[in-house]
Amino acid sequence: MVRRRDIYLPQNLYATKRANGRTYFQWRDPRTARFHGMGSDPDRAIADAVELNRLVQEQVTSHLSAIIEQTPMARKARGITTGDWLDRYMEIQEQKQQTGELKPNTIKTRRSLIKIARHKWALLPLKSIDTKAVFELLEEVKSEGKHRTASALRSTLIDVFIEAGHRGELEGGHNPAAATKGVRVKVERSRLTWDDAKVILAEADKRKPWCGNAMRLALVTAQRVSDIHALQFANVEGDFLKFEQAKTGTRLALPLALHLDVLGMSLGDVISQCRDRVLSRHLIHHTRNSNNAPPGAAVHQNTISRSFQLARNESGLSWEGTPPSFHELRSLSARLYHEQGIDTQTLLGHKDPRMTEKYRDSRGVEYITLAV
Known part of the structure; x- marks a missing residue:
């Protein structure tokens, strides 16, 4: 039988003297109760036993911690x-x-x-x-x-x-995200002037009639491309064009008499120009087969944006920053209508007047005229 014969031996290490007079050591694994030979060198056996005991203790402690972590009290605290x-x-x-x-x-x-x-x-x-x-x-x-x-x-x-x-998942009312500083976003897209818009509009008319109509509709209504592509002739009720903005849910009723002076057209004029030989419910529609879209189908908003970009690129114009996108027609419209004295906050569908001011900001591309 293996016994601990010397009091100096660390825990789980045992020594036994053989018939040849030499002492041999064995370490007992407390997890399995099995003995493992450690040789006859006492210093080596003691050092190895101490390290084995440490490793076993770490494993046991880790296991117990894992069990404790799964208790209801620990989960609640965590x-x-x-x-x-x-x-x-x-x-x-x-x-x-x-x-x-x-x-x-x-x-x-x-x-x-x-x-x-x-x-x-x-x-x-x-x-x-x-x-x-x-x-x-x-x-x-x-x-x-x-x-x-x-x-x-x-x-x-x-x-x-x-x-x-x-929902009670956090206490104290502290909001770590609100405590951070707001991210400043540098405006990189160039503003579109009316002179530039006229050049691009002429190029759009040469490419595809519906592209020019989409630009005119954006200019005369000051709406986003998501709304332009969704407008239907059925939205005309009496003397108004009635629709709900896709982004905000704001419901607008724009009079057909709404007139953009520099364009020389009213909303009613633009809608009439959208009618052509192709029978369609949509104001902006394909006039011939285009990929999987038959004549009369609504032009997808991404297609409208890409066609504008192509017309812009073919116009011969250039910009210092990022070239203006179709969305810049909305800002241009807001600035042009503001000069006419139109209530652009209502036209744009903004609840916050500060947002309207952002759209009316020309970012320095237009001269400010001093009234004398």
Whole structure:
């Protein structure tokens, strides 16, 4: 039988003297009760036993910690993981979409932004996410040149933590995202002047009639490309064009008599010009087969934007910054109507007048005339 014969031996190490007079050592694994030979060198056997005991203790401690971590009390103290909460947050957003509080495009945008945060923080407790963690994530996104994405991500994260507070997942009212500094987004897209728009419009008319009509409709209504592509002749009711903005849900009724002086056309004139030999419900429609779209089908908003870009590129014009997109027609329209004294905040469908001011800002591309 193996016995601990010397009091100096560490725990689990045993010594036995053989018939040849030499002492041999064995270490007993406390996990399995099995003995393992350690040789006859006492110093080596003691050192190895001490190290084995340490490794076993670490394993036992780690195992016990894992068990403790799974207790209800520990889980409550730790709270929900960030990944689980972000999943729950998106479920809440989708419920809001079903009740009409949020638009599908908003849900799509938030889902892509939440994916960025989830990739970084999924396994971390929500309570452990502090202002520094949010700051570092925003800096990482900005380092990729995605300042607009970083700005949108910050706004979304502020809402994420507000919702978590309302649901009892966070306490104290602290919002780590709100404590970060707002992301400044440098405006890079060039503004479009009326002189430039006339040149591009002439090129658009040569390319495809519906492209020119889409530009005129954008100029005379000051609406986004998502609304331009969706407008139908059925939206004309009496003396008004009535529709709901796709992005905001704002319902507008624009008089057909609305006249853009520099264009020399009213809204009614532009709608009449959209009528052609092709029978269609849509104001902006294909006049011949185009890929899978038959004559009369609505022109997709991406196709409208690309056609504008092609006309712009063929116009011979150049810009110092990023060339203007189709969306710049909305800003140009706001500036032109403002000069006519039209209520551009209502026309644009903005609830906040500060947003209207951004659209009316020419960013220095036009001269300011001093009245004398």
